[in-house]
Each structure stands twice: as C-alpha cells, then as structure tokens.
Amino acid sequence: MAKEKKLVESITSMSEDFAQWYTDVVTKAELVDYSGVRGCMIIRPLGYAIWENIQKELDARFKATGVENVYMPMFIPESLLQKEKDHVEGFAPEVAWVTQGGLETLPERLCVRPTSETLFCDFYKRIIQSHRDLPKCYNQWCSVVRWEKTTRPFLRSAEFLWQEGHTAHATAEEAEARTIQMLNVYADFCEDVLAIPVIKGRKTDKEKFAGAEATYTIEALMHDGKALQSGTSHNFGDGFARAFGIQYSDNNNVLQYVHQTSWGMSTRIIGAIIMVHGDDSGLVLPPRIAPTQAVVIPIQQRKEGVLEKAAEVKEALAKAGIRVKLDDSDKSPGWKFSEQEMRGIPVRIELGPKDIEAGQAVIVRRDTREKIETSLETLAETVQEVLATMQSDMLARAKHHLETHISEAHDYEEFKDAVANKPGFVKAMWCGDVECEKKIKDDTTATSRCMPFEQEDISPVCVCCGRPAKKLVYWGKAY
C-alpha cells in the first residue's frame, strides 16, 4: 500500500483549547517535530529559518555594542559547576551528566551545559590581568540542556538553542549599565522586529537567576492572557569574580575584582511570536521576521502565460528585496491559500488570467485578510507598503491587547478575583517579603513577573499581607 500525504488538516480553535491550538500550530505549520529523545524537539526548516532571522537581527545589534562571539565547550566538569554556591544549587538538579567517554568511565562527571557562567569565569580568570583587558564582552550562540520534567516545543524543552552573553567590567557601574543596555536591546528587538511589546522590570529575589545580584526581564503577554518571560539580563556584581578569583590590576596597580553580567534570549521567543500573533488559521508572522514575506499563487495556472507571468512577478519582487516564493506546485489554489495561512506568510499575491489581462494582481494580507487590488506596474512598491503597514498594525494590535489586559488590585479579594477572572497582568503593591510571594503563588498560581521600571504607587499597603508596601509588582500566570 502506498503512503499518501494527508490534506492540510484543520487546527483546534484558540477559544476552544489554547494549549491544543498551540500544539496544532507548531506541528501543522511544520515548525517542529517531536524526536525520539524525551523532551528534545526537531526544529524544521520554517522554525529554523525564523531562528536564523532572529540570530541575524540580534547578532548585529550585539556587535554594534562591541560584543564579540566565541565558543565554549559544551561540557562543564562537576567541580567547576560547584564553585559558586547559589549557582550550583539552582542548576545541579536539572542537568544531564556525562559519565562515560568511549569505553571508559570518566574520573569526574561532566554536565552538559545548562548555561556557561562557570566556563566563562574560568576563562576570564586566565585572560584578564590588567584594566587594559577590560571590558570583555563575549557572546556565544549554542544549545543548552536542562532536564525538565514537563516539556512543550519552544516554551520548555530539555535542549534548546539560545545566545548567552557574558561580560566582565572594571566597575559596578559599568556592569549595571551593560545589564540594562542588553535588556533594552532585547526589548527594542521584540518591539521593532517581532511586533511584541514588553514590560521591562526587575525580578524579585525569589525569581532571580541562581547566583545573580539582580535579574532584569522583559515580559510579554500571550493571546490567552498568560505571561512569557522573553529575555533576561543579569548583574552578578563581583560574586562570581570572588568565587573564581577573577582580578585585574587597576591604574594604581592594585588588584580588584571584576564585575560581571550575563544575558540570554532563546528559541522560546518563537513561542511568543506564535502566541502573540497567531490565529485560528495558523501562524501569523511579522513581515520583518518572516522567512518568506510574500508568496505568488497563480490561479488557473495551466492557462497559457499564467505561470510565465507569475514567475516574472516573483522575480520583480525578489529584485526589490522582498523575500518571495512562487507556489507553482500542482495543488489547488485553495490548498495553497491554506498552506500560506498556516505557515503565516504575511501576504499572498493572487494572479489569474483575468488579472493578467487587466494588468493587476490581488494582494491578500495574512493578518486582516484584506484584499488589495493593485497594478502590476507598481506591485513591488505596494507589497513593500503593505508589509510595512502590516508590521506596524501587528504591533499596535499587540500593544492594545497588552494595555487592555492589565488590571489593578488594591486588596487581596480584588487580587484573587483579577487573577481568576481577568486574563493578563495584575498590578499590585508588595511588601518585599518572599512569604507573600509564596502565598500568592499557592493561592492563585500567579507569580511575580517583575517590578516594572515604571513604578507607580497605587496603594500604601501590600496586597497580600497589608503591611507597608515597597514595590509595585506585575503579577500573572506564566508559561
């Protein structure tokens, strides 16, 4: 019996089951496939092409700030991981251990990196001697492993791809400035390129990175009202430097400890693109990140001249710098439309015999389904305009969604009601005590997402315990 490829299948609607909708989209848009290895995903061509575009954009922004790329080993000896106490406590329970090399049992276990602070510290200790060697601003693109119990494609997987920047500075001020600078790089990238607005803020001590003095975060809001931590930037102060002995001689030949930062963004952000912009027909990709921005779909392509004209149109668009494909397969136009929608290609260009005769084509926007009849003569300019409009409309819609999904709570009843019934962030004051954070999580499943940079004073008391409030916190259920 011959195997036949199945038709494009319908996906579960968002309103019916958001989690199932997500799973349907990532698999049916062919972003990922499940592998035989527990919790590890295969990133398919469309998923990887999105990641390549993310890499290209971020890498250029990093380099513009003086960052250089390096590559560190993927293995960390157990003794090295243990050098910083908080760090090892945070990561040891969730790492994969290599115990055998070839046919031999290793004298010391190696963990597959869950993150590379310890390796960078060991390296910096060797290469930093004088203040002339500072700052060091290194980054690497790699995969890391965290042995998670429950996994979901992009959002939480045993192995994922990311970049991790690690910097060393002469002063605490410089380290703090770099930490904030990189958080802003992430926030601007999300807004400008991914059309995803974010809340910037600082994590509470409970939620900060293992070993950090301060962790800053950008938090995005998904379509279902849950938050997604989308990028983090950590200031380590001189904690790691003291644990590893990373010192430099200053202008007066006095030995000083360096101050360090690290910051990362991962393939998780692809989950954000899906859950912020997607709809019941599949992916909707912001034009700036879309691997294919436009697809030309010929109508009645067997009629004389249609395919030739379609190829010509495709070439003209490519020449204008648009990432464009021609779908001249023998599938029906309807099927091609479904595929374009499922895969989130920002615009399709329909071109049939009548269009050709009239010297026009029909542009259809993926996000609004708006149809735009346009002259073939000015097609490239019009497509460019439509793509630009779509990009800014998508950001505006995502901003509107964020702004209309932030509620305020002044007492605990109001807070519990908001978490239960109003999807989105809940703004509420906090006393600073970790016990209140724990109680809130136990009672509502909401966690403190961040203490936003833009602080407000909406109540004098903590929403949980009623003692004097110290900080405004954004709370929410999160991925």
Add this chain to the structure above:
Amino acid sequence: MAKEKKLVESITSMSEDFAQWYTDVVTKAELVDYSGVRGCMIIRPLGYAIWENIQKELDARFKATGVENVYMPMFIPESLLQKEKDHVEGFAPEVAWVTQGGLETLPERLCVRPTSETLFCDFYKRIIQSHRDLPKCYNQWCSVVRWEKTTRPFLRSAEFLWQEGHTAHATAEEAEARTIQMLNVYADFCEDVLAIPVIKGRKTDKEKFAGAEATYTIEALMHDGKALQSGTSHNFGDGFARAFGIQYSDNNNVLQYVHQTSWGMSTRIIGAIIMVHGDDSGLVLPPRIAPTQAVVIPIQQRKEGVLEKAAEVKEALAKAGIRVKLDDSDKSPGWKFSEQEMRGIPVRIELGPKDIEAGQAVIVRRDTREKIETSLETLAETVQEVLATMQSDMLARAKHHLETHISEAHDYEEFKDAVANKPGFVKAMWCGDVECEKKIKDDTTATSRCMPFEQEDISPVCVCCGRPAKKLVYWGKAY
C-alpha cells in the same frame, strides 16, 4: 602584586619544529585557548570570526543548491545509534554517554551526537511518504563530540563545530549527483575563498565513513608536506534506508527505498588555513576570509592631526566595503605591526605626519611584506586591488607548493623512499586489496588519501604487492 600583560612573544620557527609552531600560532594569535575540559577547546573571538565567515560563505552556497537548515537533538538514544551495523561499530567506541538526567539514572543511555545520520533517518522515516516529498536536502550547523585520545586545537578535538548535510533522494543517480555536487561546493569554496587547492577523489573502502557506500574527499597539503582531509561527502545508497525503513511511494504507487547522502566540513578547516598559509611571524589570512582585512596604524599618533586623519582614512575604507580597524591604542607602532602580523591581517596601512603632509600612506602586505606607497585619494581602490592580488597570489603559491610536492613511485623501494624523504603526496598504483593498504601504513605510516577523480596509469602493477593494479592512489602522511 599587580599582574601585567606580557609582551607579544616570539613563536617557534616552522623549520625548527612545525608542530610547536602550530601550537604557538593558534594560542599566540588568540585563535583558541585550552579549557579545563580534556580535549575541548575555547574558540576565541578571532578564531570564531573566521568560522563565522566560513559559515556565511558555505551556507550561501548550500542554500543556492536548495539546501534548508534544521536543528536536530544533540542526544541519540543507544538503540537508535545501533540500527545501522557498520555505523555503530565505527562510532560507538568514541562517543560520550549521558547516563543521568537531573537526579535520575536514565532508563537508556544517550550518546552525545558524533554525527547525526541516525537522527535524520528516524526523522525522514516519519516525514517522507510520497515521491512528492523528495528530495529532502537538510543541513545543520552544530557541535559534535568524539572522545578522541590525542587532541590538537582545530585538527582533532573531543568537541568540534561543523555542518552536516543529510539528503534523501528517489534514485541512486540523484544521490550520487548530490554527493559529487557537494564535494565540488567544498572544493570550490576552499580554492575561491580560502586559497587552498585540493585533490578530489574517492576514499578506499578501508578509509570510508562507517555505513557509507562511497566516501568522497578533498585533500589539502599542509606546509610541512602532510595531508589534511578537509571535507567529505558520502553516498549511502539505500543502506540506511533499509536499516531504518525509509520508503516512499513512487509514481506508480509502489513503495521504494530512498537513497541518501551526507556531507560535512568542520572547524578543522581553520587548521588548514593556518598550516597552508602561515609563516614564522604567525597567521596569514586570505583576504576573503579575514575578519579584519586591513588595519590602519598611525605613526607618531600624538602629533596633532594624526589620529584624526587615521580615523578619517579608516572610515573611508569601511565605506568602500573593506573590513577595517584602526589601532589607536597606546602601544608602540612596532608592537602593533607584530600583532597585525601574528593575527594575519592581510594589509596594514601606516600613516604618519610625513605621509599626511605628502597626501599618502604606506600599504604593507602581510604575505610578501611588500610596501606600497599610495595616494590617500585613491587609497580605498588601491587597498581593494592589493587584497585581490594577495588573494590570487596566495592561491598561486599554495598551488605551486602542492604541485611541487607530488612524487610518483613505481615500485616499493621508490615508494618507501618517497614517503620518507619527499614531503607531500606520493602517487602510486594499487591492486585494490586492503592488505596492501595495511602493509603500506605499517611500513611507512602513510595512508591512502584518495583515488583521485583524474586517474592516470603510471604502472601496470600494484606498488606494494606487484599484482595487477586497479587504481591510482594518492598516498601520504596525514593529520
């Protein structure tokens, strides 16, 4: 006591000790650093920037042939690795095994990928159904681990970076065509971009990839006369497809096995760049791959106007598309020259007060040390020309070195003498028997590098056993 950075140190000369020269160059040019993990290297900014340029060039060439990038898990379950008999025999003795995840012992060991044929096969089995799904031409950029006993930076390390392409085709002819196509991509890349001429040919059965029907290779000749296998392309026939059950339904709805290929190039090629082009002052980078193509070095930079003019010159060169830096550090010009030479920057541009007054600068070529006085007005064009000339001169020199280091042997005495006394390849006829290959290796340490595509008939008999000859083989000592 303050630590002070040491002066640029001299490196061992090539003629004195080539192996030590290599080690000195990779460390003192700051390409790599040793890590605390046995056999794993840290790739430093200069080394990684060269790899990024290699990636950019190769990736564009792959994509031009229809290749798409993906990412597969880094772990392979033991049972999956075992599916193809020859493959597991070849790789199992040299892999690293993960046996613990978090706090649990895993039910099945996972190996850290030494190569990913088995994962791609498992994936292809699931996604290939019909002839419409073919060909599949996927590639991934990743790191792989082979638990080698003896390691050297770039040439042989426990972990290294590479790309691995894996394709599936409907017919044996298509698979063979793709295998040769990718070998040619590698060969052209080496010659055009790295200025490294290569010998193209087929590996003997003894030297082929574990599980392949045929392995093709490009072999480059290092400065010391030893060969370096620089890229390989394998035709698997339908061997893996049968082991994994990868079938498609053809035009007549009959199930057929796919035919597969794989091909790879790794950070090892950076070792070739060093050993083909380097000299006693350090690296010499071909301009097309050099991360920095030109460095502007001001002379008497404290004199008024020198630094300003140097910055202006640098800007003008950058605008012309040259990858240029300005070294305005407080080091002496002599020290800057040494650093430029050590790091292999193709040209330096010396600019002092007298030059500025005369409206000129001095370009110094890294490879020949030739000094070219040139007007500042036409500096960018001249630098472009010098870079282009240097690129083609470097290729011509490497070609000359290759051509003058190929000897012929017609009998075994001549052969042993050539291997012992004439660095380079030795051409000799071979009967096709693996026993002769083994004897030659035992007697001389030379191995069969390849059966070149350009076959000649230099003797009717095997150089080792005297029986009728079947193939001309290039033999040589190799890295």
